[in-house]
Amino acid sequence: MQIPHVPVLYKETLESFEDIKEGYIIDCTTGFGGHSFGLLEQNDNIKLICNDQDDEALNFSKKRLEEFSSRVTFNKGNFEHVIESFKDYEIRGLLADIGVSSLQLDKLERGFGFESETLDMRMNQEQSLDASIVVNTYSTVELERVLKDLGEVREYKKVASLIVKNRPFTSAKELATLLSNKMSKGKIHPATLPFQGIRIEVNDELGVLRRLFDSIENAKLTNCTISIISFHSLEDRIVKNYFKKWTKSCICPPEAFRCDCGNNHALGKVITKKPIIPTKEEIKKNPRSRSSKLRIFKFD
Template sequence: MNIPHIPVLYNEVLETFKNINEGYIIDCTTGFAGHSSGLLGQNENIKLICNDQDDEALAFSKKRLESFESRVIFNKGNFEHVIDTFKDYDIRGVLADIGVSSLQLDKLERGFGFESLTLDMRMNQNQSLDAATVVNTYSQSDLERVFRDFGEVREYKKVASLIVNNRPFNSSKELADFLSKKMPKGKLHAATLPFQGIRIEVNDELGVLERLFDSLEKAKLKNCLVAIISFHSLEDRIVKNYFKKWSKSCICPEGVFRCECGNNHALGRIITKKPIIPTPLEIKQNPRSRSSKLRIFKFD
């Protein structure tokens, strides 16, 4: 079959999980099953839980992983729920490649790209909130919040005002072309950061990521590796902060003269003091990998 996707940090992910030889690994964001197929081929005794909220991704992955059928469980759903769903399984690894999948980016009808003739951006097409609703109905102050907090847009007030005063917009292409004409030229396309903000708002991406971490913390997984690939600073900050929190042994308030908590609260240890980033060769072969960062934590 034609494989239309290059998984990000593929070799580094396989290296992370290479010593797991029993139990289950959860691929929270299976997509085209690039990482999943590699893990099943490398780790012959493990089973995989392949999770995705996208029907098209799951259909493709089921076909791709047919030869591993007896070792795979497919699950449709947002990854914020996957740990709770499978908490009674022997989970030895958790992988989440967060952000927009290539499947979604490359399908113009999904509305993520600058040339898309729809204004959608839903990762789960069964939900009601889409990009058109955000762009065409949100108040100016709500759009400012989206662009400031989620898009990290420096001129968030200007972008929000331009949209409110010139809407409705009927497609991502129309909105991207409009922003390109109205905003100063820079290294990035003028729509890049506003689109990021809209997409995060539509899919509640940061909230979903935090709830995944809360469910991992609550599950108290034993001897389990957690590997998270993020693509922008907002995601990476959440990953870094949770890993730091989980590795703290003393949880006494700052300023306490003597430890009173027992100093035994660490859930595990951070494996990656600094994030693993793609090599120059990978970035050349797959430009979409350039902003990716892999952080790894080991639950004791």
């Protein structure tokens, strides 16, 4: 079968799990199954839980991973729920590649791309909120919040005003063209960051990520490796902060005169003091990998 997707930081991700000899690894965002295939091939005795909220991704991966079918469990759902769904399993690893999949970006009908004739951006096509609702019905103040806080758009007021004055929009292409014509050109397309903000809002990506980490923490995992690939600073900051929180031995409030908590609350250690980033060679082969960062944590 034709494999349409190159998984980012492939070698580095597999290396983070290479010492796992038994139990289950959860691939929270299976997508086209690139990382999943590598993990099953590398770790002979492990079993894999392949999770995704996209039916198309799951159907593709079921075919791709057919030779490993006895070691794979497929699960449809948002990854914020995956730990709870498999809490009784011997989980030894968890991988989350939290960028938008190539499957979603490359299919114009999904409404993520600048040339798309639709305005959708839903990762889970069964949910009601989509990009057309955000763009065409949000107030100016709500759009400013989305563009500033989620898109990190410097001229968020100008972009929000442009959207409100020129709506309704029926396609991503129409919106991208307006922004391209009206906004100053830089290193990236003027619609890149506004589209990021709208997409994150539609899919509640930051909320979902925080809830995944909360579920990991509440599960009290032991001897488990957590590898997270993020693609922008908002995601990476959340990953970094949770990993830092999990290494704290003393959890007394800062104003405490002395430690009364026992000073033994560290859950494990951060394996990557600095995030692992793609090599120049990888970026050349796969430009979409350029902003990816891999952080790894090991629960004791």
